[in-house]
Amino acid sequence: MTHSVESGPAPDHFVLPSTREESESFRPLVLDPARPDDAAALTALRDSGRPREIHDRIEDQVEELLHCLAPHDPFAAGSPADAVADVLGDRPAAYGRWIWYPWSGRLVHLLPEAEFRLVRTDRNRDKITREQQQDLLRRRVGVIGLSVGSSAALTCAMEGVGGAFRLADFDRLGLSNLNRLRAGVHELGLEKSVLCARRMYELDPYLDIEIHRGGVTEETVEDFIGDGDHTLDLLVEECDTPWVKVAAREHARRRRVPVLMDTNDRGLLDIERFDLEPDRPLFHGRTGATTADDVRDLDRDEAIRFLLTVVDERRLSPAMSDALTRVGRTLSSWPQLASGVMLGAALVTDTARRVLLGEPLPSGRPFHRPRHPGPRRALPARTARSGPVNRVPELRGEHLRLRELHAGDHEAFARILTHRVLTRYLGIDRMDAGQAHTAFAQSLAQPHTHPRRKYTLAVCAPDDDALVGTMGLLVEEYGSNAMLTSLALLPGAPVRGHGHEAGRLLMAYGFGHLRLHRIWAGHRSDHHFMPQVMHAAGLRPEATLRQLFRTQGCWHDVTTYATVAPEWKSQATPRELAILDGAAHLDRV
Template identity: 60%
Template sequence: MTAFLLERGPGSEETARQVRRLRARILFDHGRRPEFRTGPDAYADDQDLDYGAWHFVARHPNDGRPLGYVRLCLPEAGESFQTRAFMGAETYEAFLLDQGLGAAETFEHSRLVVEHRARKLGLGVHLNAVAIAAARHLGAKAMVGTSGTADGQDVFHSRFGFRPVQGTRRYVEQYTEDVVVMLYRAAEPSGEHDALVGRLQTALPGLVRPAHEMAGLLAGGQPARATVSSGVDPMTVAADHGTRDVWQPELFDLENPQEADAFEKLLGSGSVREVSDTIEAQLEELVTCREPGLRASPQGIAHAVAQQLAGREVHQYGSWAWYPWSGRLVHLLPREEFRLVRTDRNRGRIERPQQRHLLERRVGIIGLSVGSSAALTFAMEGIAGAYKLADFDALSVSNLNRLRAGVHHLGLNKCVIAARQMTEIDPWLDIEIYTQGLNDDVMREFFVGGHGPIDLLVEECDTPYVKLAAREIARELRVPVVMDANDRGLLDVERFDLEPTRPLLHGVLGDTTANDLADLTPQEQADVILAMVDRSRISAELEASITRIGTDLSSWPQLASGVALGGALTAEAARRILLGLPRPSGRFYTDLAVTTAAERSVSA
């Protein structure tokens, strides 16, 4: 959203022309108000009120095209107010006197217009709110304006505290509908949107740009440097709505009346910081995924998209995903179509019947440091449609060397971070999180309870007791286990689904049970972990680091490259296991230092 004051001077005429053309094109509304079109592709809404007025434009965040507009006229132009012309000069002045208002403290709100394709996105709410915020900021005592009634615009304004003036409703030929005068007193709350108005009033200075910069932007140029989306701080949104630990998006199907109503309330809440609607491009991608030959025919694509829509409005097609932690609202294809397009490039490696099979599987992941790479890789590749994540730890600064997270995530539980990132890839994923980690009270539930039993376990935790206790249950329930040791690319696979009597961890701990590993000292824990991964095979760097841990090293050394490799290795193993392809039990090394050594080069 951008605000500018338009005054007569160099460059102002072109800005005024673009403003007027934008308004007139929207007001024309596909022929509903024919007087606003002056030619085949020419529109005009010339009003002297544009000069000396504040103008507010909402534009698309990616390509900068204008989507909506509202104007705030200052008292200096009071003799030209539309409200005064509509009521008649004497009646208008008597009205102000009756209301205890002076002309010098009464502003006019007018020309609220929103592009047809964007009318359900809440832009009208934000534009109306920013006009009220500006009037308050400029010291208005009251605002007046004329409001159409055919589409319930008068009812819309009443939600902001505007009240219709009795006896002023009448039919206006230019607008092809009844029009009524509305009054708002700035000292009163702005109805159900008062909180939004307050936030925008604070953000208003950051929206202002010089008027001479606006002509190109109104013609569809790139966003101005200082524009602010809604003026709403996403951290304020999170704090206001208690989203600190939320990881599940909310989905809306606008063909469902109840969900459509909830969607409208969300848009009017002031919580939506950013709207992303690329549904038209998604539809084109959908039809060309199904028929790649269409890519050479724009007309063929348009015909296929029209068939796909089957008469439905583009705005209502598919689903809208609301991510409360970021304030983003995203328009997406329906679930099955979205997943078909999202995994289309998997084909040739993972065919569609295999993709559908994988989406029916549920994976458990214990430990979301190294395990976060596995979780995100699985989600991207479509290895499962449901997940259980377990980790008691919160993100700290020292985790940022290997976890895909940002500084705004510090202090958040690692399960929450991973689940958010996964649902931002696919909002339909079924994810359960265990933010207290796993202990004897919830261990079995993790395997068989909740939304259903897991089909495979990825184990990446640092606690020897949990590592062994989880394997004991996995073997009992015949659940395969994969692990990446984050050193030398060690992939560990235990096919308890095929070998229910197989020794845990390939027998490296002998007859040791989980109970034997309870209450270990830190040094004992380190010794057991080294035994689990076979100390004789660890890298020289890790071997040299062991004696330094607790002195000049705070913990085990780990790198993002090793964690990323672990995500790839566990994903490859899990995919093959879940698809019934060969992947035997055992230990396998993908040591990058070895595989990329000079003697391994195959170049001439």
């Protein structure tokens, strides 16, 4: 249906854009018909004949609004028509806002901003609460590179992850872009920044979008990242130019802006938490001390080698690795698939939301690789994501304490897993930085698994929150058994000599809160200091398992120890008994 627009005085400020201005515009005109000047502008617009389509479904929107506000009784026991009429009053055309999209010639009648966003994001609840949604809509997101990046920007806008955006790309839409960009053939030659902004404004005309038509340059990079109240809250970097990739990160790190980058290959996502780690090396240290000046004048082959270093060629799919070596020879550019772009947009948006809402998400390069088609299998119970978060409360001993990991632990955690000596006795090979960050991300996610089987906790001094070691428990999937794992203390840790106490605290939690009956542990048979640690933890020798695991190119025997709940409880200390006896009061949060 269509309402007539209320008349107003002749406008003295509204000037219709020229045909060229309409074709290059990206920002809609938002008009409030309750204001005389805006009502006059609406009249002038209607009289001009410029609107090719007037779309007015305001009654439907108000009805949805009432459902969102009171799902149990949206119409207060009355009729929908009466309830809608009460909201609109006797001048429906003066309610809400009229949005003029000059590039399409559409004039659209919408709810006011707050009500529009409440309805538009209502189906996000309560995966995103209303309070979280409001927080997200106050954030500013920057996107550099609008081939892959345009889908990320559009998905963020769709989910309400960001209310303000900065978009940068110097390029225009070409026919070869249509294998992955949401655009039509009638938009060939249009600037990618304009195209992306239009799509986003058509989702939400109340967004605040800036575009950098010339891309990011030496003259604009500082303004793009911003300063003070105008600083980006998060940067998505998806461009191909080495200088821009490095310079954007240098400025983001200086302003403590986290950076995300989807590689558009095998679901590999880069997360750089410069907001938490202002001294973190760029690209997870893969490019060393390289600066933007160092990559300013790279030729094609040098640029490809640099990009391969950035993304870590070993982790790329064989097809992508091969393609990058043939760009400019037998391939016009590197391959990018629509499915990969859409997957990347989803990963970027999901990660951006979690970062902006303060979830403990560390830097790293997680894979989200889709499975190959095959027989369907049930999801293992230990990885099912539902129910409450299973967090261990702080466990405090005489000389140390145990707590759940948090995002600030990643550097110390990585030092353990990359340490030449410490990993020798953990039953694993020494990791590189990327592997260690991935392992940390997996450990950080343990409280979100149901039922929880793995407990990797931080070891801290009694009055210092810094991670100085780790202690773990692996609950087995049969019986009531668990294995102590991951005992490692950093060199110089103030709690050295008391590692057994970390084991005892976790055993008290296991026998109490987890209702375990048997806990066991093991160590390499050539680790001659560990028997006394096991004895101090209250574990008895059981057996030697021959050549149980292989590290550093050799097979190793493992000596095992165990205890059961009744015998261990009989020699527990008062602090440990307090944990055991308080098991019924330890709520899972």
